Amino acid sequence: MDQPVLLTGAGGRVGQAILGHIGDAYDWRLLDREPLPDEKIPASVDRTDVYVADITDETAVKNAMEGVYAVIHLAGDPRPEAPWDSVLRNNIDGTQKMFEAAVEAGVEKFAFASSNHAVGAYETEERTPDMYRSHHEFRLDGSELPRPSNLYGVSKATGETLGRYYHDHYGISVVNVRIGNLTQHHPPREYERGQAMWLSYRDCAHLFECCVEADYEFEIVYGISNNDRKYYSIDRAREVLGYDPIDNSAEYTFEGEPLDEA
Ligand SMILES: NC(=O)C1=CN([C@@H]2O[C@H](COP(=O)(O)OP(=O)(O)OC[C@H]3O[C@@H](n4cnc5c(N)ncnc54)[C@H](O)[C@@H]3O)[C@@H](O)[C@H]2O)C=CC1
Numbered sequence: 027m028d029q030p031v032l033l034t035g036a037g038g039r040v041g042q043a044i045l046g047h048i049g050d051a052y053d054w055r056l057l058d059r060e061p062l063p064d065e066k067i068p069a070s071v072d073r074t075d076v077y078v079a080d081i082t083d084e085t086a087v088k089n090a091m092e093g094v095y096a097v098i099h100l101a102g103d104p105r106p107e108a109p110w111d112s113v114l115r116n117n118i119d120g121t122q123k124m125f126e127a128a129v130e131a132g133v134e135k136f137a138f139a140s141s142n143h144a145v146g147a148y149e150t151e152e153r154t155p156d157m158y159r160s161h162h163e164f165r166l167d168g169s170e171l172p173r174p175s176n177l178y179g180v181s182k183a184t185g186e187t188l189g190r191y192y193h194d195h196y197g198i199s200v201v202n203v204r205i206g207n208l209t210q211h212h213p214p215r216e217y218e219r220g221q222a223m224w225l226s227y228r229d230c231a232h233l234f235e236c237c238v239e240a241d242y243e244f245e246i247v248y249g250i251s252n253n254d255r256k257y258y259s260i261d262r263a264r265e266v267l268g269y270d271p272i273d274n275s276a277e278y279t280f281e282g283e284p285l286d287e288a
Pocket residue numbers: 034035036037038039040041057058059060079080081082099100101102103104105115116120139140141142204205206207208209
């Protein structure tokens with residue numbers, strides 16, 4: 027593909043996981059409200075393709091969107107405890123501005139960084155902690171209604187609904203990736219829930235590459251590695267996107283050490 031891929035929130039954890047693994051795969055356009063130091067920018071990306079801008083700035087977003095083929099939209103407040111004024115501005119208003127600019131510019135595909143917190147209230151007292159264990163058969167597969175854990179989760183469910191609206195009314199392909207818990211090198215330490223929803227850096231990069239490459243209409247998928255312990259199904263991501271993750275939190279001890287070295 028000759029056209030650029032716009033990555034928002036490029037300087038953050040998810041953005042760096044993507045760029046660290048597929049930084050040379052695309053003609054990237056990077057956007058973040060914080061200036062990106064050289065070490066966060068792949069060697070193949072020219073400084074003129076780095077936009078220091080806020081996603082709520084319509085003019086700046088419109089400018090960055092020109093000629094773009096696909097958007098990976100990560101920018102936002104990622105804190106589960108984030109207050110309403112912040113998620114309203116950064117996660118809801120910012121995402122609406124991104125979709126509006128994308129359809130205006132004729133962008134083909136839009137991958138939205140949704141979250142496990144859009145559905146956190148399925149983790150009821152009756153189900154936990156059993157549902158975090160490999161013998162348990164409870165699965166969420168993306169067809170269920172949102173049940174947010176917090177206001178941050180509400181903002182992510184709203185982002186998904188914005189995607190539904192812009193897909194239905196403007197035809198843009200939209201995939202919402204309900205990301206689990208991204209950590210580098212090893213699964214979250216001594217955290218059963220986090221280990222069941224672990225997403226490794228390389229699986230994260232591969233998943234978002236699939237979001238750029240695959241053909242789809244409107245999708246909700248879960249973004250976790252190939253964990254034995256899980257309560258999110260990755261079947262839809264496999265079927266529709268061709269996602270084929272490598273890592274598995276079962277290959278590590280509860281303390282996060284690789285089993286073959288323990
Ligand atoms: N890290 C994780 O495990 C998970 C992350 N996510 C989602 O993935 C996305 C990225 O998360 P992380 O990389 O972990 O967060 P992060 O905080 O490391 O990165 C977010 C980036 O977005 C930028 N940003 C924030 N608000 C902005 C705005 N209004 N305009 C322009 N740039 C803005 C920040 O400067 C930062 O570089 C977020 O939307 C988060 O909700 C969802 C589930 C799990």
